[in-house]
Every structure is written in structure tokens, then in C-alpha cells.
């Protein structure tokens with residue numbers, strides 16, 4: 001089916017639904033002889049797993065245990081398609097029975113039915129955040145390739161529920177459940193999100209993704225510019241409603257003299273460009289931010305319609321996050337990894 005694949009040289013195809021038996025990903029184009037152990041993938045999945053994010057998180061408990069079905073032999077990639085499988089173990093489909101004929105506001109229920117004439121209403125089907133487990137698994141494999149080029153990709157929460165970080169101490173990211181580089185701000189975010197959840201509501205925030213060690217020269221003008229690819233990669237994640245690179249929207253209110261990054265013999269003196277000029281990496285850190293909307297399933301009564309078009313009142317049940325943050329953070333990181341792995345291989349194809 002079109003639209004389920006991403007990348008050209010390092011190409012992934014994800015498959016599966018929230019309440020089907022399993023989901024997974026096929027990675028085609030991964031070079032041979034990369035060291036790959038299932039634990040490399042598992043540790044990334046463990047960071048995205050449902051139920052890991054404290055008061056912000058869903059109570060669905062999925063082990064998210066990944067199996068490698070193909071493409072790896074004696075601990076090394078073989079160059080053939082790598083197929084990864086994750087079983088759905090804790091899907092409680094009955095809690096979605098009452099949603100079979102009703103459209104949830106903020107979800108893809110209405111649009112999926114209009115598009116296909118049929119939809120799997122259980123847990124959001126293909127539009128569910130479960131699909132992002134496959135992306136995280138693929139991103140872990142991409143990182144093995146990036147390791148060979150000493151490229152590191154970090155993602156973290158810079159805002160949640162209207163609380164913004166005051167410090168960017170990357171050492172603190174793994175010291176709190178929100179992947180926040182400011183422990184003090186993380187405490188306030190936890191309190192705020194717990195309050196919002198107890199009111200039956202949800203909240204959004206901002207995730208920042210930084211790639212360090214990216215060599216100059218990645219990105220394919222004109223339509224596959226590196227910033228365009230990153231924007232698409234992040235925008236393809238559910239609940240992402242905006243993407244900016246470097247100074248982003250702030251650039252619109254800067255003067256040219258403020259926004260340009262001066263160049264010295266030692267390199268660039270600032271990084272408003274977010275590491276990309278004319279769609280090609282310039283060797284500086286690549287910096288992207290994604291705006292995450294409040295998750296749509298809320299326990300407050302909302303107006304909607306049923307499939308016959310008649311008005312309905314709806315209170316969404318089931319187990320839901322109060323925010324897609326923090327679970328979306330490893331997903332943003334994975335998408336950046338996939339873009340960079342793909343463009344490394346594309347650059348390798350033309351390099352002299």
C-alpha cells in the first residue's frame with residue numbers, strides 16, 4: 001500500500017495495527033556486515049514503551065519484545081531485508097466497541113472511513129501510536145550505521161503543558177521520566193500533567209532533536225533537501241503539528257545581520273541555520289523541533305457525530321496518554337536517525 005514506506009537507499013516499510021496480532025517493519029538497503037544484536041533494538045523500544053512515562057502515560061502494558069526474522073546472521077547484517085516483529089499482547093479491544101460507529105474528535109476515524117470506506121476502529125487501527133514502535137525499531141538499526149560515522153542523535157522535551165525548560169543540561173535527559181534536560185522543569189511538568197489528567201484533559205509540548213557529528217554534504221537539492229526530509233519525517237508522526245529547523249519561526253522576526261551565521265576560518269560562529277544551508281548539511285549540529293498537539297482522547301464530554309451523521313455526545317474511554325510526550329521523544333529521535341542513514345547512503349553513492 002502506498003505511503004507506508006520511507007527513505008530511498010535505507011528504506012523502511014512499517015505494517016500492522018494497534019489491535020492486530022502484531023506489527024513490524026521491513027528495512028531494505030541496510031548495508032551488510034554491520035554488527036546488530038537484538039538488544040540494540042530492544043533498548044530503544046523500552047524507552048518508547050507504553051506505561052513508562054509516569055502521569056503522562058497510558059496504562060496499556062506492552063512488553064514490546066522485538067524479534068529479528070531476517071537479514072541478520074551470526075550477529076551481522078547480511079545486506080538482505082531485515083524484518084522486525086513486535087507482538088501486540090495487551091490490546092483490550094472491547095473498550096473500543098462503543099466507538100465502532102462514532103467519530104472521535106481529533107482522531108483519524110472520520111478521515112480513514114472517508115478514504116477507505118472501512119476502518120479498524122480498535123485502538124485507532126493503523127493511525128495508532130502503536131505503529132511508531134516499528135519506527136523506533138528501524139531507527140535503532142539506522143543508528144548502527146550512524147555509529148560508524150560517529151553521528152549521535154539526541155531528542156528531549158523542551159516544553160510540556162505550557163512549562164518550558166530554563167536549562168538545557170543534556171546530562172539530565174535520562175534522570176527524569178520526561179526525557180527533559182532540566183530536572184526542575186521536569187518536576188513542574190509532571191505536576192501540571194497530573195493535574196490536567198485528573199481533570200480528564202490532555203496537553204501538548206515541544207520536542208527538540210539534535211544530530212551531532214553529521215558531515216557537511218548530506219541532503220539532495222532540490223526536493224529532497226535535508227531540512228525538507230527531516231520536516232516530512234517528523235510530520236509523519238501522529239500528533240506532530242509543526243516542525244522548525246534552527247531558529248525556525250523566530251527567523252521570521254530577525255534581521256539578516258542577526259540571522260546569518262558568520263563564518264570564520266575555524267567554522268561557523270552561530271547556528272541559526274540548524275546545521276543546514278540550501279538543503280545540505282554544513283557540518284554544524286542539526287537542530288529540529290516538533291510541536292506536539294494535546295492527545296485527542298480525553299475524558300471530557302465532546303460533540304461529535306456517528307457514521308449516519310447524527311449528533312452524539314462522546315466521552316472517550318480506554319487507556320490513553322495525557323500527552324504524547326514523553327513516548328514520542330524516542331520516535332522523533334528514530335525519524336532523524338532514519339533520514340540521516342538514508343542520506344549517508346545517498347551521499348556514498350555519488351561521493352568521488
Ligand SMILES: Cc1cc2nc3c(=O)[nH]c(=O)nc-3n(C[C@H](O)[C@H](O)[C@H](O)COP(=O)(O)O)c2cc1C
Nearest residue numbers: 107108127129238239295296297320321324327328
Ligand atoms: C507516541 C504517541 C503516543 C500517543 N498516544 C495517544 C493516546 O494514548 N491516545 C490518543 O488518543 N492519541 C495518542 N496519540 C496521538 C494520536 O495517535 C494522533 O493524534 C491521531 O492519530 C491523529 O493524528 P494527528 O494528530 O496527526 O492528526 C499518540 C501519538 C504518539 C506519536
